[in-house]
Amino acid sequence: MTAEPFPLIELSGSTEARGRRYGVEAAERIRLGLSHYQEQLDRLGLPAGAVRHAARRQFAAIARFDDAHAAEICAIAGGAGVETEDIVLLNARTEILRQARRGSEDAADGxxxxxxxxxxxxxxxxxxxxxxxxxxxCAETAVVLRVRQENGxxxxxFTEAGGLARSGLNAAGIGLTxxxxxxxxxxxxEGVPLPLIRRRVLESADLALAIHAVRTTPKTASNNMMISHVGGFAVSLECAPDESFALLPEGGVLVHANHWLSAAALARLRDTGLDATADSLYRQERVRSHLAARRCLGIAxxxxxxxxxxxxxxxxxRPPRRGLSGNLTATVAMILLDPGRAEMWVAPLPAINRRxxxxxxxxxxAEAASFG
Structure with missing residues (x-):
């Protein structure tokens, strides 16, 4: 088990050039991630042929959403020496599991x-x-990408190797988790895989368009996306596949764990994930109360x-421990964003590593960070 810093990969140029460079630089981590997910899918009894078919369907949805994203996925695969469906799997593993109606049998993202x-x-x-x-x-398969766009x-x-985006910030002052x-x-x-929507947020020069992308893009899987702006705005968008519900900060603090909070959402849908993540109830409150009890807060x-x-x-x-399904899970990374300074701090496996x-x-x- 490693707690080494996540590698920084620099990408620039055309869509295809960025993708190929990404694939080359991250090839080892991409292959390691694929082996983990293929083993997971085998345990769930999903045949390789069925997974490939699902990946092709997801790729069609990606191409309809953004043909440049589809081209980049193909280029990543070429650079890493794997199949296009493999990179689709890394970006759409949540959707493939949910559509197979098997997601509840395995560990869920916390x-x-x-x-x-x-x-x-x-x-x-x-x-x-x-x-x-x-x-x-995933402590051994994630990376940090620094991307120079030609338009945007x-x-x-910070993302799993081969993924288009997860958490991060952009030069327009937008932050995302x-x-x-x-x-x-x-x-x-059928919907668009979540990493593609997150990528659209980070590509956005305007806060309104970032929020629009999250609210209006159809999804296969529910997700909560927290968007912030350096100017002093934040919103938590609780997204079902076909609609979303907005939560705003209270007392200058916004917190979200893994259960639905919006009264409108709870009146319209059923939370099917809370039984597997019952700790979400007190995780939410522990972070909220810790921050609400203090003023003049800092990154520390x-x-x-x-x-x-x-x-x-x-x-x-979360230290490494077995989940309800028997998978070994942990807090893989702590990610801290300062959009005003355009800086991101990341610690792998923070329960056992404070670096x-x-x-x-x-x-x-990238350099070692000190909080003073």
Whole structure:
């Protein structure tokens, strides 16, 4: 089990050039990630042929959504020396599992996220972050991408190798994190894989268009996406496959774990994920109360809230442990965003490793980070 810093991969040029470079640079991690998911799918009894068929259907949905994203996926596959369907699987593993009606039998993404508005921070800067809880093996397969776009703002994103985006920030001051939700509508319709929607957010120069992308893009799987803007705005968009529900900060603090919070959402759908993630109830409250009890908050306060170990190993900061399905899961990474400074701090396996690496959108290497 490794707690080494996630590698920084620099991408620029055309869509195809970026994709091929990504595939070449991340080939080893892409292949390792594929082996983990193929083993998981085998355990679930999903035949390889069925997975390939599902990946081809997802690729068609991706191409309809954004042909440049589809071309990039093909280029990543070429650079890594794998099949296009393999890269689709890495981007659409949630959708493939939900459509197979098997997602509840295996570990679900956890995650606890928060945004602090400038009014409650020490130096008046918006701060945004999350813990990403998932398969412990992903500590060896995730990467950080620094992408220079020809048309659109540059961006930083933390993601599984081969994925188009997960969490991150862009040069327009937009920040993004996401956490799992489930409802009875999941898997019933064709939609766009979640990493493609997150990528669209990070490609957006305008906050309104980032929110529009999340709200209006059809999905196969539910998800919560937290969007922030350096100017002092944040929203948590609880998304079912066919509609979304907005939550705004209270007292300058926005927190979301893995259960539906919107009264409108709870009146219209059934939360089918909470039984498997019952700890979400107190994770939500532990982070909220930690931050709400303080004023003049800084990045270290956000870090400390996410390090909370109440209820361990079923805690905000999850050490490696077996989930209900027997999978070894953990808080794979803690990601802290400072959109005003265009910086991201990331610690792999923070329950057993407190070393952060700072990644900047500006040119320069990743470096060890100190919080003072």
């Amino acid at each position: 995650c606890t996220g928060s945004v602090l508005l400038p009014a409650v921070t020490r130096d008046g800067r918006l701060l945004h972050g999350q813990n990403w809880d998932w398969k412990v093996e 703002p540059d961006y930083l994103t 996401a956490n799992n939700l489930e409802c009875e509508r999941d898997g019933a319709t 306060d956000l870090r400390d809230a996410f390090l909370d170990d109440f209820g361990s190993p079923w805690s905000v900061c 952060f690496t700072r990644y900047r959108l500006a040119d320069g290497p």
